[in-house]
Amino acid sequence: MSGTGAGTAPRPLPGGGRPAGPGGGPAGAGGGPAGPGGGPARLPAAGQRARGGGPPWMGAGMPTEKAMNFGPSARRLIGRLRPQRRQLLAVIALAVVSVTFSVxxxxxxxxATDIIFAGVIGKRMPAGSTLQQAVDAARAHGNPHLADLLAHLKVVPGVGIDFTHLGQVLLLAMxxxxxxxxxxxxxxxxxxGVVQRTILKLRADVEDKLNRLPLPYFDRQPRGELLSRVTNDIDNIAQSLQQTLSQLLTSLLTVVGVLVMxxxxSPLLAVIALLAIPLSMVVTKRIAKRSQKQFIAQWTHTGALNGQIEEAFTGHELVKVFGRRRDVEEAFAAKNDELFEAxxxxxxxxxxxxxxxxxIGNLSYVAIAVVGGLRVASGAMSLGxxxxFIQYxxxxxxPLTQVASMANLLQSGVASAERVFxxxxxxxxxxxxxxxARIADAHGRVEFEHVSFRxxxxxxxxxDLSLVAEPGHTVAIVGPTGAGKTTLVNLIMRFYELDAGRITLDGVDxxxxxxxxxxxxxxxxxxxxWLFGxxxxxNIAYGDPTASSDEILAAAKAAFVDRFVRSLPDGYDTVIDAExxxxxxxxxxxxxxxxxxxxxxxxxxxxxxxxSVDTRTEVLVQRAMAALRSDRTSFVxxxxxxxxxxxxxxxxxESGRIVEQGTHDELLAAGGAYHRLYHAQFAQPVADADPVASALGRGM
Incomplete structure (x- = not known):
């Protein structure tokens, strides 16, 4: 939600009442930052946690610690890679060729081992004899295993290692x-590149989504929790994709290639190696299932802790003023302990x-080494x-171990993805x-027609509220806290949708x-x-990015900003921080x-x-605004x-209803609610001062 308007909506408390501060909507003069949050920080009570304590809406947006639906979330996350399918196909092709060479x-x-072994054996055999003679001699001496071994070797009696052939084989391998x-x-x-472009698109989608969400969504969401989803969870998704996709693809291709080789x-040794797979799958599934809930809890507590820290830092002055530092530390320690445990x-x-x-892999390795050694001795396999096969x-x-070790990253990444989704x-x-519709002739006439909202x-x-604010008129809204004053102007800005009735601006709904x-x-x-860094x-030009320097200066003079800016060393170029x-x-x-x-x-x-301005400046600003309000409607x-x-x-x-309306003099003469408010505000200090004066008089 954006616009050139000069403000953002305050955040109302559920059930009505005075809003807590700005948030959501377009940022403008005096408005809150575009997006979640704003307003004074909510400081937790002693030992109070972000969830389980305080008002019921504080944890309304927090995810529950339930078992994550891993499959659909993982498929949806992988589906976000679809726009990069050409690059992914190239990645897969490169991985296939790379793994093939490695396998x-x-x-x-x-x-090469067979060449070396054959050369060593051949060197020890008498020159001029044949391989069959050597095999027959071994059998004649009662050594059938050696005879079987020699029968499967390409041995030339009397000839040692063929280093030329060996060099060619080693160069090919290299x-x-x-x-x-x-x-x-x-x-x-x-x-x-695929992962980073995907995360770039995901961040853009989240930003666009935040701008399309209604303001009530931010009312229900702790700001730190929302920021955690937008920052921590997306970063965790990027890290998980980056570390797992490459290894996962390579590992799966390696498993297939190695299995073929x-x-x-040796089909027999292959069966022995394959026996480790079901056992590994059972172990991985059982362990991963237990860790799944733990990762959900980890990121849930991370979001809650971020919200708690953000609130404490935003209101650190109030924390110190009211001496609540120890309470904040205790609340932080409790939530930090929960995050540690998870x-x-x-x-x-x-x-x-x-x-x-x-x-499990070592057990398989031992079995293969024993059976393979027996088959070499029997001549069924060559030593090479x-x-x-042992290398295979x-x-x-x-790769099976790598896939298993990536289970925690996958669980963590998909858990974060589910929170973002x-x-x-x-x-x-x-x-x-x-x-x-278009407003052809803008004057600022506002009419409420039987409006209802909750x-x-x-x-x-x-x-059922109805009223008319004519162009050039100043409409003041007064009443006790929770009467619905700010809600009224929020409805004009369309930060909330009406339950009934309609509001028109210059005759247009x-x-x-x-x-x-x-x-x-x-x-x-x-x-x-709200000021930004x-x-x-x-900050002044935020009201109209196309304004010239002269127009900015004129606005600053009209609002008496020029008076104090001139005293600053850098004038209008003075840099102010976000706070x-x-x-x-x-x-x-x-x-x-x-x-x-x-x-x-x-x-x-x-x-x-x-x-927030002093009395003298307030008078000057009121005069300037009187000129600004010419042919414009003002709600004050x-x-x-x-x-x-x-x-x-x-x-x-009072209670969302207009109980009185009129001018200042008319309402005072009526002696109703306005009369009571006025005299409560101006007469009470005098009444309170009388006992104090009497006490001082007696003390003297």
């Missing part, structure tokens, strides 16, 4: 391994897989084939109309307008200011007001916009009733 290598090295390494490097390079060399359990359980697989047995168990699957706000279905807030068009006509200044000039820590609260408010001036809206919404939410005496219309709200 053929041991067979060639086995041939070339194959070198080519396999180069192709593997190229495969990794292409795969890295083992069947060619992380330790997940990593420990999944870490058992690799040692178990290595043990047994050597090659290692190559066969190693939950965000992507969240219900979106209603789309803008296909053929939006945050919670069982808690009514605004019921706001639901017939594009949200950007609607909010582009509205300037909003909130009590809780950048210069003062950039606006190097300017005062009043100066921040003036900058956001200047931002609203610059946007030149047809409708102004001021939510306690001058609460105020608690200080002295600031809205000159309003054209004052609405007094």
């Amino acid at each position: 053929v290598g041991p067979k060639i090295l086995g041939r 070339g194959l391994y070198l080519a396999a390494s180069l192709l593997g490097w190229l495969q990794g390079y292409l795969l890295n 083992m069947m060619v060399i 992380s330790f359990g997940a990593q420990f359980v999944s870490g058992i897989i690799m040692p178990a697989m290595m043990f 084939d047994v050597q090659a 047995s290692r190559q066969f168990t190693q 939950d965000l992507l699957d969240a219900p979106e706000q209603t789309p803008d109309p296909a053929t939006p 945050y919670s279905p069982d808690k009514p807030l605004i019921e 706001i639901t017939d307008l594009r949200r950007d068009d609607l909010r582009g006509r509205i300037g909003m200044v909130l009590q809780d200011t 950048g210069t003062i000039r950039d 606006g820590g190097n300017v005062s609260a009043g100066e921040k408010q003036l900058i956001t007001i200047a931002r609203a001036f610059l946007s030149n809206p047809s409708l102004l919404i001021l939510d306690e916009a001058t609460s 939410i105020a608690h200080r009733l002295s600031t809205i005496r000159d309003a054209d219309l004052i609405l007094v709200m």
